[in-house]
Amino acid sequence: xxxxxxxxxxxxxxxxxxxxxxxxxxxxxxxxxxxxxxxxxxxxxxxxxxxxxxxxxxxxxxxxxxxxxxxxxxxxxxxxxxxxxxxxxxxxxxxxxxxxxxxxxxxxxxx
Amino acid sequence: xxxxxxxxxxxxxxxxxxxxxxxxxxxxxxxxxxxxxxxxxxxxxxxxxxxxxxxxxxxxxxxxxxxxxxxxxxxxxxxxxxxxxxxxxxxxxxxxxxxxxxxxxxxxxxx
Numbered sequence: 234x235x236x237x238x239x240x241x242x243x244x245x246x247x248x249x250x251x252x253x254x255x256x257x258x259x260x261x262x263x264x265x266x267x268x269x270x271x272x273x274x275x276x277x278x279x280x281x282x283x284x285x286x287x288x289x290x291x292x293x294x295x296x297x298x299x300x301x302x303x304x305x306x307x308x309x310x311x312x313x314x315x316x317x318x319x320x321x322x323x324x325x326x327x328x329x330x331x332x333x334x335x336x337x338x339x340x341x342x343x344x
Numbered sequence: 345x346x347x348x349x350x351x352x353x354x355x356x357x358x359x360x361x362x363x364x365x366x367x368x369x370x371x372x373x374x375x376x377x378x379x380x381x382x383x384x385x386x387x388x389x390x391x392x393x394x395x396x397x398x399x400x401x402x403x404x405x406x407x408x409x410x411x412x413x414x415x416x417x418x419x420x421x422x423x424x425x426x427x428x429x430x431x432x433x434x435x436x437x438x439x440x441x442x443x444x445x446x447x448x449x450x451x452x453x454x455x
Contacts, residue, residue, distance in 0.1 A: 242442065279403055332448050334447060338442040
């Protein structure tokens with residue numbers, strides 16, 4: 234049996250306001266900054282078209298971290314705190330943050 | 345301090361093949377079926393346009409469950425097994441499944 238070292242995930246689910254000014258630049262900046270943090274493992278992000286389907290406009294970003302401490306440090310990062318504040322004031326109608334421990338995983342890749 | 349009952353998340357990250365025939369119908373059918381399972385809590389899903397940006401075509405679906413047993417049962421559901429098989433044969437180039445325990449969460453809603 235393969236050994237598995239638990240790590241951590243932050244699931245960020247959100248819906249946007251109409252005001253997207255500056256959002257893409259900030260999101261890119263934060264992704265670049267997150268990658269420089271101690272304990273960062275990876276990030277995946279997807280957002281639905283704001284016009285189609287039941288979950289229109291819903292976005293999910295999942296970032297992965299080596300420890301809870303790394304997550305805490307990233308949450309308290311000064312530039313990230315500024316971005317969070319801007320997000321609440323301008324870009325997000327709603328968001329939910331879930332802190333998780335990844336217990337196992339598996340993968341499929343087409344040959 | 346608010347008490348928090350841990351629950352579980354399945355993070356499904358994927359990239360699609362070109363062949364999307366039948367995919368939307370199956371995805372809807374599986375979402376409806378998942379909602380009928382014992383221990384089901386909720387589901388969020390987002391997919392990027394296949395044409396734009398660094399993470400073009402990446403999709404993330406996160407489903408939430410009351411227990412690991414509920415996750416196991418859903419994975420082994422006969423109709424779901426068929427959909428998984430179809431997915432590997434036809435719709436997905438790649439996918440990754442992470443089983444997580446949600447340890448805490450918080451939420452923001454604009455007034």
